[in-house]
Amino acid sequence: MRYFKLIRLYFRIGVLNELEYRANFFVQIFQTVLGLLTALGGLAVIFEHTGDLGGWRSDELLALVGVYFLVGGLIGFVIQPSMQRLMMDVRTGTLDFMLTKPEDAQFIASIRQVEMWKLVDIALGVGLLVVALARLGRVMDVAQVLGFGVALLAGAAIVYSFWLMLATLVFWFVRVDNILVIFQTMYEAGRWPVTIYPGWMQVMLTFLVPVAFAVTVPSQAVVGRLTLQTLLGALGVAALMLFVSRRFWRIGIRHYSGASA
């Protein structure tokens, strides 16, 4: 309960901060529209020449694009800004202020910074999902909705743990901004179902950078291709990643010696 209160508090601060820069909202809308154009234009060009891509029909891929925006929006909304702030704070020494707070440091570090306008991407993602489902004429029953929810949560947990581990590297290397580029670039690959990639790339996109769990698996749930094994696998990986990243964070924070703020 206390954690929910804290989340609400930090989000409120984020929103209040951001409301000072309202023009950013329009910049974000513009960016989102461009992203949408890119995604839909790409699909349109490709489906001029084929009826399915690796077994996915165009409306099924539309659902995947929806999940892509939804998860990408979630990452951009809280995960990425918080982790970037963490890295900056370690570099400049201001992390000390955060560590003196009487709450769990990992928790605070993970929710501290929100980029409110990214909610536009989340909304667009949901909208695309609805449109895709309508076009597919698909009605999801309770179990399927639940499966999708669980897959999405597992994916989010995996992506979060991955980011946390990358960000934790900052305690040793100080400058890791470039490592973030890895994730951003690899996430692009999630625009398409990972099953179309050659085997070695699928392994990379599943375990090295968890794009498969973040986008493809929840999308499979939406279009009704998700097997119970995959879902359980995703849950297992999520639990493992959360555990490992937590341990890693602990080691990292013990390594941190402050940089005199």
Next chain:
Amino acid sequence: MIGLWARYYRAQIKLSLAVQFQYRVAMAIWMLDIVLSPMIYLVVWTTVAQSSGGTVNGFTPSDFAAYYTVLMIVQHITQIWHMWEYEYLIREGGMAQRLLRPLHPINEDISQNISYKILMLMVLIPAVLLFVLLFRPAFHTPLWSALAFIPAVLLGAALAFVIGWTLAMAAFWTTRIVAINSLYFTAMLFFAGYLAPLDLLPRFMQMIAGVLPFRWMMSFPVELALGRVAPEAVLGGFAAQALWIVFGVLVLRRVWKAAVRRFSSVGG
């Protein structure tokens, strides 16, 4: 006079080579950036080809492999990033110092651009080898066409630089550079032949591509390297590249004049 310029450029390139060489880890990461995007589209189009009986509009998977291998090279040679840099330069006050120097700042940018591209060859060459090994591209290019590729890609790089640098000047007027840059790169994705070879685009998109400069930056050299340009169309292509460059330089000069007049320093 020419000796002076040569000395200036040699010194500048040497300097920025030394500076950039410090960031070796970053270079390894940029390799991912160079490789991944073409690889994704290559995989997508290969999948399409396989599910529609082996070819798409005459492109086989190994044609796509050839296309995206060359595209990766051309993209590297024509790459430009000054539109990201100028916002920073102006915001942090570095621009004032640059304006004080006796030579036009564009000279520094050109030499930086060249040295970065030389340095990144160390990354690009393994990337090309990787593509060749993994995807087995097939070339059926006549010699003349392969030779014409060289001036075409250099002109393409010049064109991309002129346009990109002009765009970078927007930073003198607004701080919301991100939106402008996104628009530019989205247009590039569709109309430079990135998303798909231009032949595979729907008719109306091909028509739009015909009146925009992007095709002449990337797609035209790539088509030459693949031997997909008819001999009688080659001269017209070069002419289009030259015209766009001349037009771009004219615009660049006007915009630069206006930008400098507008500039008032921040910090220092």
